[in-house]
Amino acid sequence: MGYAEFKAPKGVIKVELELKGGTISRISLSGDFFMYPEDALEELERTLAGVRADRGGLLEAVRRFYVSTGVLTPMVEPEHWVEAILRAAGGIQ
Amino acid sequence: MNSSVVINITRKRENQPIEWRLLPMRVDDAFMSMAIDEALLKLNAEGRSPNTVRFWRWLPSTVSIGCFQSVEREVDLGAAKKYGVDVVRRITGGGAVFHDYEGELTYSVVCGQGDVPDDIIESYKLICGGLVRGFERLGLRVEFKPVNDVQVNGKKISGSAQTRRWGSVLQHGTILIDPDVRRMFELLRVSPEKISDKFISSVFERVTTVMRELGRKLGFDEVMVAMSEGFADALGMELVEGELTRKELELAALLKPKYASEEWLKKR
Numbered sequence: 001m002g003y004a005e006f007k008a009p010k011g012v013i014k015v016e017l018e019l020k021g022g023t024i025s026r027i028s029l030s031g032d033f034f035m036y037p038e039d040a041l042e043e044l045e046r047t048l049a050g051v052r053a054d055r056g057g058l059l060e061a062v063r064r065f066y067v068s069t070g071v072l073t074p075m076v077e078p079e080h081w082v083e084a085i086l087r088a089a090g091g092i093q
Numbered sequence: 094m095n096s097s098v099v100i101n102i103t104r105k106r107e108n109q110p111i112e113w114r115l116l117p118m119r120v121d122d123a124f125m126s127m128a129i130d131e132a133l134l135k136l137n138a139e140g141r142s143p144n145t146v147r148f149w150r151w152l153p154s155t156v157s158i159g160c161f162q163s164v165e166r167e168v169d170l171g172a173a174k175k176y177g178v179d180v181v182r183r184i185t186g187g188g189a190v191f192h193d194y195e196g197e198l199t200y201s202v203v204c205g206q207g208d209v210p211d212d213i214i215e216s217y218k219l220i221c222g223g224l225v226r227g228f229e230r231l232g233l234r235v236e237f238k239p240v241n242d243v244q245v246n247g248k249k250i251s252g253s254a255q256t257r258r259w260g261s262v263l264q265h266g267t268i269l270i271d272p273d274v275r276r277m278f279e280l281l282r283v284s285p286e287k288i289s290d291k292f293i294s295s296v297f298e299r300v301t302t303v304m305r306e307l308g309r310k311l312g313f314d315e316v317m318v319a320m321s322e323g324f325a326d327a328l329g330m331e332l333v334e335g336e337l338t339r340k341e342l343e344l345a346a347l348l349k350p351k352y353a354s355e356e357w358l359k360k361r
Binding site: 010011014028029030031032033034035036037038041072074075 | 159160161162163166184186187188189213214239240241254255256257258361
């Protein structure tokens with residue numbers, strides 16, 4: 001299991017994850033950010049399961065999540081989630 | 094000190110003063126307070142509750158955590174138990190807050206989504222503008238710090254959290270009058286990541302209180318009156334005293350068990 005924190009301009013993103021062969025098998029996100037609507041966070045976790053833990057794959061998945069859900073996260077950008085996830089994944093490898 | 098609160102702000106929009114309801118200050122436990130806020134939000138969205146401003150205190154003192162936070166990571170549950178402090182998960186995002194019965198006042202604003210700007214930061218700015226004006230009435234120089242804070246010289250004196258559901262908005266937040274800051278930091282696990290970013294060696298330097306800034310302790314009523322006037326001014330409405338309706342209390346009673354449940358508290 002990997003764990004890391006990353007401070008976005010608004011809010012600390014906390015990531016707990018497990019990898020299988022470089023791919024995310026389980027991920028849990030928490031922190032003091034804002035997300036509208038709130039239940040979209042579970043959708044983001046579902047989206048990320050099965051995604052390769054590299055910058056390109058993660059950024060594409062997170063951006064797709066923003067577009068498909070229309071979610072709003074003031075002062076937190078897709079890149080910030082990716083940074084937090086890469087840190088957590090880097091702790092494993 | 095039980096002064097009756099009558100707020101008369103004559104600013105008018107379209108020649109017609111917009112009336113919002115001001116509820117009397119309440120003292121409830123965490124679970125009832127959270128349930129009342131959700132009931133007001135839901136019934137406002139259904140057109141069955143008016144736009145409302147309210148103030149309340151938490152008994153027993155409580156740590157509330159944001160809806161996305163992990164309770165184990167944010168709260169020292171052993172310390173909470175030791176001090177008899179309740180812990181509750183909010184339906185709003187944002188961070189953990191220590192609501193000290195002796196020194197903290199919480200507010201809620203509930204209104205239609207059309208009553209605030211669509212842009213989230215702008216809507217925080219509008220509602221926090223009420224707090225800014227309230228603090229100014231108390232003699233403090235404060236500023237809104239996006240997304241959701243009010244600060245004095247870079248130190249947080251108030252933090253808010255907002256959710257939008259079913260077409261309405263709930264924003265609630267903390268007003269630090271004279272809380273036990275030492276206990277606050279015993280109860281909250283402050284992320285090293287958050288502190289290092291601000292180059293601050295001591296967590297005590299991140300937060301301030303009305304007491305520390307003014308050098309005297311204000312009564313809860315005094316703060317409530319100033320903030321009520323601030324909200325009326327910032328939101329361009331007139332606050333009219335009212336009571337919770339039976340419908341609101343009934344829905345709150347239905348919602349309360351969720352907030353008191355382990356399942357909800359340990360959701361993340």
